[in-house]
Amino acid sequence: MQFLLAFVVVGPLIGAVAALLPAPPGLKGRSPDQAVLRHGVTVTGVILLATLVLAAGFDHDHPSKMQATTDISWIPALDVRIHLGIDGISLPLLVLTALLTFLCALYSYFKLPEGPSPKAFVALVLLLESGTLATFAVLDLLLFFLAFEMVLIPMYFLIARWGGAGRQAAAWKFILYTLLGSVVMLLGLLLIGLKSGTFDMVALATDNGRGLTSSVQVTAVLAIGIGLAVKTPMWPLHSWLPDAHTAAPTVGSVLLAGVLLKMGTYGFVRILLPVAPDGMHTFAPYLAAFAVAGIVYGSLACLALARPGAKGDLKRLIAYSSVGHMGFVLLGIASMTPTGVNGALFANIAHGLITGLLFFLVGAVKDRYGTADLDTLAGATGAALYGRAPRLGGLLAFAAVASLGLPGLAGFWGEMLALFGAFDPAEGLSRPAFLTFMSIAAFGTLLTAAYLLIVVRRVCMGAHRDEPRQIADVQSYEFAAWTPLAALTVLAGLWPAVLLGLTDPAVQKLLAGGKS
Structure with missing residues (x-):
């Protein structure tokens, strides 16, 4: 071995x-x-x-x-x-x-x-x-x-x-x-x-x-x-x-979001x-504050990019969403509790799967239309991926609802455990401060749902217009590359114990200072 x-x-x-x-x-x-x-x-x-x-x-x-x-x-x-x-x-x-x-x-x-x-x-x-x-x-x-x-x-x-x-x-x-x-x-x-x-x-x-x-x-x-x-x-x-x-090219974005940020x-x-547990204890409240600021900032930036007339780039929007999602990871770490750190590690894996899939899908949309500009897409496609390329539209909607933390999919558990960790932080950390951070982060989840649903509505829905240019639906090689990510997103959401069973004993030992 x-x-x-x-x-x-x-x-x-x-x-x-x-x-x-x-x-x-x-x-x-x-x-x-x-x-x-x-x-x-x-x-x-x-x-x-x-x-x-x-x-x-x-x-x-x-x-x-x-x-x-x-x-x-x-x-x-x-x-x-x-x-x-x-x-x-x-x-x-x-x-x-x-x-x-x-x-x-x-x-x-x-x-x-x-x-x-x-x-x-x-x-x-x-x-x-x-x-x-x-x-x-x-x-x-x-x-x-x-x-x-x-x-x-x-x-x-x-x-x-x-x-x-x-x-x-x-x-x-x-x-x-x-x-x-x-x-x-x-x-x-x-x-x-x-x-x-x-x-x-x-x-x-x-x-x-x-x-x-x-x-x-x-x-x-x-x-x-x-x-x-x-x-x-x-x-x-x-x-x-x-x-x-x-x-970045599509695969560069997938690797950057899915792996390098971790x-x-x-x-x-x-x-x-x-x-350095004493040093972390000193900086934990500041880390949590920056984390929740990132959650809200990332979500507001995405909302600004998603509104009509903003000329928002879809790849840029997904990038800003990563700032928010990684904020939940940092909040879990800042709680310095087994619950929070396990949530952070789970959210890391979930973000890699879901955001990797999102960048693949946005890259495919950009290849087909020559742009990732939301206003152009909503106009050129008649905001109707469901009608023009139903499998591609369905996968984009699936990845979006997974990213917003829908229960039953991988994005839910990491964010939920990070919030639980902030609800009851490690001994010596200010609980009122962390309850405030938790409340702000929970508000961030609502903002996340808002911008992702706006994206789905603008890109996937609407009346299908008959145009001479045909739009290819999901190709076989795309299906092969994307299916494992979608399947693992569902598996991790329905069976979180597989991942938590691995991380929890290791986290408990780490926080106890190596003592089993």
């Missing part, structure tokens, strides 16, 4: 290098471009299969225990080790990453975005997958930082070279925001490692901050928290996100909660 986890992390990296090499004569197919795209599907498919085998072999009776571990000395002078392992917190994120990357590779095989060499595109997607999987699997602070940074360059090039209008500016904004946040985060990680004498995340979590003074913990949480908050993204450090999503919140749970 330990070699399997190492293969899952390193496999895409090897695949990225292989993608840049000439295809063997027997594998070229109709063209070298087709061969490299098939290579991308094959590698991501093998990695997905390996993560599923890893999940099947996982000891579900002890999800709080680190499993499939590898621990090799790398830089003895700094005591930096190649330390890998998974528990109930990281396993779902590992599977989500492998699934979304495979679906993006499959989608790109049939619908490659316009841009330079397909070889470079496939290599960048595989490099991005390797960095993301490593982020969720490494157990050393410096390795975590390296993996965290590894994803920036491929995502920058995916936006800058394969994106749409405004891609250069959006790519620069993305890289500058995240790099500046990361510089501050590195200082915090070094502070923890040097003051505690180890960079090992398991040892630090077990110590539970006892080897660090309160002032060191507060400084570390502030520094690391800024870097993680940029990636999450937390209001008001979110402004790179709408531009990046609007300019790296920030994962860092809060894996590093800050167990390693």
